[in-house]
Amino acid sequence: MSTPQRTKIASVGDEETSMGFKLAGISEVYTEEPDKSGSILRSLADDPELAVLIITEEVAKANVDVIRRISIHPYPVIVEVPGKKAKYDSAEDKVRALIKMALGIDIEM
Numbered sequence: 001m002s003t004p005q006r007t008k009i010a011s012v013g014d015e016e017t018s019m020g021f022k023l024a025g026i027s028e029v030y031t032e033e034p035d036k037s038g039s040i041l042r043s044l045a046d047d048p049e050l051a052v053l054i055i056t057e058e059v060a061k062a063n064v065d066v067i068r069r070i071s072i073h074p075y076p077v078i079v080e081v082p083g084k085k086a087k088y089d090s091a092e093d094k095v096r097a098l099i100k101m102a103l104g105i106d107i108e109m
Contacts, residue, residue, distance in 0.1 A: 006051035006075055010044050012037050013056035016084045021054065034062035045070040052076055056083030 010028035018031040053076040
C-alpha cells in the first residue's frame with residue numbers, strides 16, 4: 001500500500017483573507033468565525049493529502065488546543081498569517097519573518 005502524496009493546501013480564516021487565497025489559486029478555502037472553526041481544523045488535519053494548512057492569527061488564538069494537537073504531527077504544516085484585524089505594521093513584520101524563516105533571507109518591505 002502506497003502512502004498518499006501530500007499535495008493539497010487549505011486555508012481557514014475571515015472572508016477577506018479567504019478571498020485572497022482563492023485569488024491565489026488555493027482550492028480548499030474555508031471562511032468561518034474563529035470560535036467556530038475547530039471542527040474544520042480537526043477535519044482538515046485528518047486529510048492524508050493535506051500538506052499545508054494556512055490559518056489566520058484569529059483562528060489560531062481561538063483554537064490553541066486544536067492547533068497544539070495538530071502540531072505534534074509532521075503534517076499538515078500550519079502556517080499562521082495575519083488576518084483582517086491585524087494592524088498593518090504587525091502584519092508586515094509577521095510576513096517578513098515568515099519569508100525570512102522559509103527562505104533564509106531578509107527582505108526590505
